[in-house]
Amino acid sequence: MEHANPMSHVDTADMTSDAPRYATAGDYVQLMKPRIMMLVVFTGLAGLVSAVGVTGVSVNPLMAAIATLAIALGSGAAGAINMWYDADIDAIMKRTSTRPIPLGAVPREEAIALGLVMSGVSVLLMWLASNAVAAALLALSIAYYGWFYTMLLKRRTPQNIVIGGAAGAFPPVIGWAVVTGSAPLDAWLLFVIIFFWTPPHFWALSLLAHGEYKKANVPMLPVTHGAKTTRNQILAYSLLLAPLALAPVLTGLGGIIYAAAAAVLGLVFVKLAVDVWRSDAGAVPVQPEGAKAAKRLFAFSILYLFLLFAALILEHGFGAYFAMPGI
Template sequence: MNNSATAQPAAGVPETLMADWRDYFALLKPRVMTLVIFTAACAMVAAPGTMHPFLAFTGILCIAVAAGAAGALNQWYEADIDALMKRTARRPLPAGKMDPREALAFGVILGTGAVAVMGLALNWVAAAWLAVSILFYVVVYTAWLKRRTPQNIVIGGAAGAFPVICGWAAVTGDTPLMAWILFAIIFLWTPPHFWALALFMEADYAKAGVPMLPVTHGLLETRRQILLYSLLLVPVTVAPTLLGLAGWAYGGTALTLGALFLWMAVKVARSRALLPADMLAEKQLFKFSLLYLACLFGALVADRLLLP
């Protein structure tokens, strides 16, 4: 049961609420926001058509603010379990630096504003998908799935994939096949990326009672699932080229990056490390997965801009 409304400060932290701009910025999950902004911006560039630079900036800003709103609402709801995990215990709410009601209001205002501006400045198709992305992350993933099923990150991965739909729709006003392929790439990338992290954070999730796959099904099964999703991911990344929606500059990059990703996923699948300190293959895959997605979407932009 969520106890965010009555979250208590972590041990040794004064009860006086002393939130400043850095705490509000931390609520936005800026590291997560960076990847969301980048993939959405790449989708906007790759989409056919042109857009005034000011409108493009407005669209990216709306997507960034919406992602930050979802992060703030996620932290408001999960303050109780964040307090139990080393990785998240210093966040503003579990650390007692902010009243939970402030975080809730902050997230709602940002999310509502981002959707409204997207609709008024660009189009309501993009705005609708932006609203879906916020609600999916907060309601479906955070409130419904995360504490109930080890498939939380699989289904919840859609939340991180919706921004590319928003970016594409911001330019074109619709969501064609190519936009959904980009969605599928991020959707399939999320499980191996996040489970690689979950493998060496398993003790934290177990302590907080979060049913992540390593907690419920063990390390070996998680490693097997990482390889399985990696095998599904790579063909989808090449699909735009095979379908004539992108050139071979992108396709060749996707194949090269995919081969590296699969090699690292195989190393993870063969790993038998039990302690986080020994999980070198898992940490390597987690770090590379971030570079992988960035380079993949960067290649898509290069393919669109440099080739006729």
């Protein structure tokens, strides 16, 4: 004889929603923004390898690996601090509502503790593995993203991405300093490329999520100045980025492979930016063609930066056999 289940009238969805959410290892990894971390580490490695190729200075492989780990930890620390401070707006925006803190998996106090501890460990590791200059630059980059961008800029000005973009531009300079203990012009050229890449990259995403930013009261450019102005700015920065990316060729930092990559990738980037400019991306209600144009630019912008810096690693990783003389 079958017995009635006394819990059969209870909605299982309600039971699930009331169940405690325990943190997993994956939650702590997500707290450190691993996708951003991978790009940060890659550009930092490009700076390190380029410095070896240009200067001929040898680096102990173990020390180089530890320095690269320090860059990764520093990036993760800044990400954790950002998630700690932005937990309130992350909970409002659909795109970020599944992050560990809004889900209740990781308490805010744990996030800031993790961020601060990792900040100290990463800077100390960098100093021990390389030199004080690289450690100071790493500390500056963490403070720039975790404090200056996250706490001072993001909620106050539509230029938050422009000014705050410097935070993500430091890694190749740090990588260069690991090798030489200095930050020469070539290192800052790589900084400038990432700095000018950031606005069109992020504004393409902002056009897609402007409603979310408006709901969270974050003054992103599409919210404060409208979609048309944002599309104009995306095109302007893209037109500046394309020739700036060729500047390393003039100093001899970029060789034949880099020159070809920068030229082709720059043309594609500008073409996609023009497509966004001509579209109605960011329109309300959302128009499919405009959304597709913004998505294409956002996706390609990530590939653009990866391939551009991969070209440097390829050239200098082979001993700069393809290097061109400075002009």
